[in-house]
Amino acid sequence: MRKILIAMLLAQLNALSQTNLKSMNNYLKETEILNYSDTSIQSLIKDKNWMELDTIERVKSIYNFVRDDIEFGYNISDDIPAAEVLKDGYGQCNTKATLLMALLRATGVPNRIHGFTINKALQKGAINGIWYKLSPKNILHSWVEVYLNDTWYFLEGVILDKKYLTKLQEKNNDCKTTFCGYGAYTDNFENPPIEWNLNNTFIQKKGINQDFGLFDTPDEFYAKHQQKLGVFKRFVYRKIVRHRMNKNVEKIRNGR
Structure with missing residues (x-):
């Protein structure tokens, strides 16, 4: 009886392990929107030497790149592929999330998307x-979970x-709390x-008014919402x- 119980337990643990492995693979897969095999994305990864960094530093470097090198701005659509966001050189919550996910997955870091308005x-x-x-009244919104x-x-x-953000703070320097x-x-x-070092980061969270839940990929999210x-x-x-x-955003960025 004891051997049978041990065998059953090992089988359950193995099944759980296989399920977790399958889940992690889902969080690394490439999709039409997360098109990280694109030569522009692969060239960027090589140029930035991201694969030579340990995982924490890799995530931090990719995060900082998407935050600062990809300027805040409004693309033609939420569901454009990651390579197009990179080509644009700017993005908003949803498109920056797409590029961030693609770069992280391309460098072996599992992630998913959380949808809101x-x-x-x-x-x-x-x-x-x-x-x-x-x-x-309600704007589609998302963030990446790594x-x-x-x-x-x-x-x-x-x-x-x-x-x-710095120019926006300077323009509204009388505000220290809720903005x-x-x-x-x-x-x-x-x-x-907004700085990441094994913590959660936020800049629009207070505006969330509806939670759509978690999705493995942006493709699944935009197919539904x-x-x-x-x-x-x-x-x-x-x-x-x-x-x-975009012109209004650029005026702020240029201190006008």
Whole structure:
């Protein structure tokens, strides 16, 4: 009987191990959106020598690259592939999340995406007037969760590049605590938790008003959830609104 119980326990442990291995593989797989085999992404990884770093330093370096070298800005769509985000050189919460996930997976670091909506109030300033009024109340939002040392870390603080955030803080230097607008919504505007060193990072978290849960890939997330825009509004956003928003963001970044 004892041998049978031991055999059953070993079988269960083996099954659990196989399940965990399968789950980890899901968090490393390449997809249409996470197209990390693209030559531009592979060349970047080689140029940055990320594979020569230990895992913690690798995550930190990739995180800092996506945060600061990929400027805050609005792409044509949330669901563009990682290589296109890299080519654009700018991104917002969802597109920066895509590039961050792809770079981490390409260098062997498991990750997943957590989907939400945020209140459009945090976009005010980046978008104004009639365009702000016409925009949906709830904006599709996401952050990356990276698995390291048996812990999931939340990496939302990657959204605003430090140059932009610093200029935004200078422009609103009377605010030290809660700030909402221009792509930020935080209780600690003076010193938001955007630096990663085995911790969670945030810059828009306070604006979250709906939780869609966890997804293995952005492909799965966007197959189920899209921005609430009709055909006409989507066309106007792509052709007019996002360019105005990017100009407003650039004015802040240049201290104007």
